Amino acid sequence: MTSLDHLIRTLTNLPGIGRKSASRIAYYILKKEKRFSETLAEQIFKVKQNIRSCSVCGNYTECDPCDICSDPGRDRTLICVVEHPQDVHTIESTGEYRGLFHVLGGAISPIDGVGPKELTFDKLVNRTNKQPVKEIIIATNPTVEGDTTALYLVRIFTDKDIRMSRLASGIPVGGDLEYADKLTLARSLRGRIPFSS
Ligand SMILES: [Zn+2]
Known part of the structure; x- marks a missing residue:
């Protein structure tokens, strides 16, 4: 499996994303300049690292x-x-x-x-x-x-x-x-x- 196949497969795990949309997103990322995928990866990582649940309300x-x-x-x-x-x-x-x-x-x-x-x-x-x-x-x-x-x-x-x-x-x-x-x-x-x- 190529890294493109891996990405498509991972994207199909997202809610509302079927194989067709996953493939479209993956090719879009490939086509865009390198900075775009770096920013995307960075923001996904930061969201997981920085965001937690409020101890009062759970938001x-x-x-x-x-x-x-x-x-x-x-x-x-x-x-x-x-x-x-x-x-x-x-x-x-x-x-x-x-x-x-x-x-x-x-x-x-x-x-x-x-x-x-x-x-x-x-x-x-x-x-x-x-x-x-x-x-x-x-x-x-x-x-x-x-x-x-x-x-x-x-x-x-x-x-x-x-x-x-x-x-x-x-x-x-x-x-x-x-x-x-x-x-x-x-x-x-x-x-x-x-x-x-
Ligand atoms: Zn709160």
Whole structure:
């Protein structure tokens, strides 16, 4: 196998990249000047080296706590709970939200061996014990796993005086937050509804 074949094979491991796209990317890299591939390799390496999880919210960050957790202008009584760090980025890009976040690290999925213990529920409970939280916005994906996770959240906070809400209309059922357009997501945030089991 040539080094080009190796690169194509590695690229097919990336999400959404099939063999055809992998081959197109590999040939593109070959065609570009050497500096391009050096920068690309360097940036991939740096991302792995410099970015870690925020010890408070679980978002990806270069400084700990992250910029959102340490921003004094944020509403600290509001926590938006998401499955993955990229969901923080997606919600931030709407410019609609000024509260804090909490990244669970996934959704409850017994088939995949992901139970509540594998996710950061305990950390979230600790946060609400340390700081007064008025509302938790559940922004898990509108999937079976996301719904199960949302119900679990409602259950663990049932005795606390915290308003639970969930993203409302607009997010396609079975879809992924990551792929929702900004306007749809902004509307869903504004139109969030109280949520209970
Ligand atoms: Zn943070």
